[in-house]
Amino acid sequence: MESSRLFSTILFLYTIILSISSIICTENNNNLVTDQAALFVFGDSLFDVGNNNYINTTTRSNFFPYGQTFFKFPTGRVSDGRLITDFIAEKAWLPLIPPNLQPGNSNSQLTYGVNFASAGAGALVETFPGTSTKKRKFGFLNMGAYECAPPSLILDPTNIGSCSKPVAELINLHNKKFPDALNRLQRELSGFRYALHDYHTSLLDRINNPSKYGFKVGQMGCCGSGPFRGINTCGGRMGQNYELCENVNDYLFFDSSHLTEKAHQQIAELVWSGPPNVTGPYNLKALFELN
Ligand SMILES: *[C@@H]1O[C@H](CO)[C@@H](O)[C@H](O)[C@H]1NC(C)=O
């Protein structure tokens, strides 16, 4: 029991550490259609639009109830509907960006961008096409307040319902150093411009004050099992039983650690056009418009 708890803790930490590399890269590349903005997406399950369908991973989400809200079928997105990057593509007047591993999605179709994010692995980054262009525009999210996500609330059996201090320490360490690293990149790489969204603050505020954002439930997942539905059994993963909430629009979290489409839409709005204390020094809209 103890060792399985430890294992799931490590699995969870691994998932959030991968999101260090969650970046959205926008660029005008000469190999692409002239003056056509494109969106390349890297990261973990937060941004995976279905690459996990094509690799052998236990984090696949290509089954009901994933995808139930918008697509009406499971696309592999780890949510009930669209992800942050889907909304951003929409705002940038781009079509939905397909997963890199989707068959038939050859390099000739790179026109609008590709999504390399995978819930299962970081190794997909190897397939990243050359980005040796003058304009280097990137969007980043810092690490969200996953110390207060449902799985963290049940990590310490003697303190169920409290945010996890060890997880918070890791996340805070990353989030403290991240802006300095980006600053340094900006000084060292000519043409490097970026948007950094303070996802930690925006997620924490929604967990603590769900009603302020139109949610009824901030701490508990819509789909899963155990206290706070913090055990990731959504969709019957690993043959286990799970509960599914009645109204997904009431919830911030869809499964134990991934947000609902409604939450993704709100975060996308902040990444796209948030003020400088929320997304800075540029927001993504400003980056897209920057020459
Ligand atoms: C996927 O992984 C499982 C367990 O690691 C293995 O038994 C199975 O053969 C793999 N399937 C494919 C298609 O590689």
Ligand SMILES: *[C@@H]1O[C@H](CO)[C@@H](O)[C@H](O)[C@H]1NC(C)=O
């Ligand atoms: C950003 O600044 C505005 C006013 O300038 C303030 O109302 C808001 O709370 C700030 N947001 C954060 C996340 O600090």
